[in-house]
Amino acid sequence: MEDSSTRDKILKGAEGLFTKYGVRSISMDDIARHLSVSKKTLYQHFTDKEDIVTLVFEAVLSESRKEFEAIHHTAENAIDELAKLSVCLKKNVDEINPSLLFDLQKYYPKAWAVWLEFKRMCIYDSIKRNLDQGIAEGFYRPEINTEIISIVRMALIETAFDDKTFSHDKFRMTEVQMQIFEHFVFGILTDKGRKQYLRCKEKNTPETVTR
Template identity: 60%
Template sequence: MEQIEQLDIKKKILKAAENLFMKYGVRSISMDDISRHLSVSKKTLYQHFADKEDIVSMTCQAHIETVANRFLEITKNAKNAIDELTKISICLKQNTEDTNPSLLFDLQKYHPKAWSVWLNHKNKFIRESVIRNLKQGIEEGHYRPELNVEIIAAMRLELVQLPFDDNAFPPSRFKMAEVQMQIFDHFVHGIVTEKGRKLYLKYKETLAKL
């Protein structure tokens, strides 16, 4: 029973840290901030985590696993490649609406372990998902047959990170969720056939009414 309670406390700490990091960025949040947010002592935090780096990397891993599971569920239930893309776009919008633009920059500059977790997820899970979707879409006639899936997938991976670049999209001028959706929409229109475009617009219109 005590072990279960300890696991519950650890999960609560990770969830609280995730909410704070997503909203305010990683660098600006300290162990004191996390303990105050949870109304627990710093001693309690250090009973479960070695330091802030440990919390950041484990929070990053937990967040990525949650998002990956959502995407896998979408893939499993999607009617076709366009349906999958459309539903993934909704997830992207939800994930970035309240995300601090400095998040990835903070990880890259100050938390190499967590940054490595993100890079591994991006270069393996996301890359494989994009390539699989592209191949499926081409087979279905929804994507242009002349696409080089390796090149398009590599381009898409970089576009995922682009909205976090405050030099390209200063937070004072742009909302990251809107930037992400504009980039995603542009990407889709660049790969679809006329058949795929009509289906994509149909799905978007349906989802907009929900």
């Protein structure tokens, strides 16, 4: 039980460091120092840093999957789901270091593979299902090719993390992601969908929810 508790503590502590500072800049020494444990303790539970990185992102993406599913099951319709997802996106992006995906892609292939699988099996499926539902409900333009637009949406999410496209010195990640999200949304809405989205957006803003 103690070993399991220590392992969970290490993963949670590493997650906090990776999220705030990125993955590449955090060493095993940093993790040990942050958690007040020895490096020997880290290596008793994990093979190396990549092992920690991979397990951290498996856990993070598993939680994201549950969050997406909860939003889907509680949403009144496709538009309501979209508005709730925008709140979720903003909250998550606020907590992520902009270099995160770049670090994974370049230096941690196993963790990057976990992200690619999540993108393919969860994000793509979630977007496409929402688009198909929204078209059926009359909220989204019927001529949309949902397969193509789902792939475009996934590409846009990753583009926001690219420092060459959106310099992290000039642009805030949250603003970039939300601008891209709004651009995407208003490109798929019918007139009926636009009115419904604006109503749902107002209802689901954090300020409105916490009143």
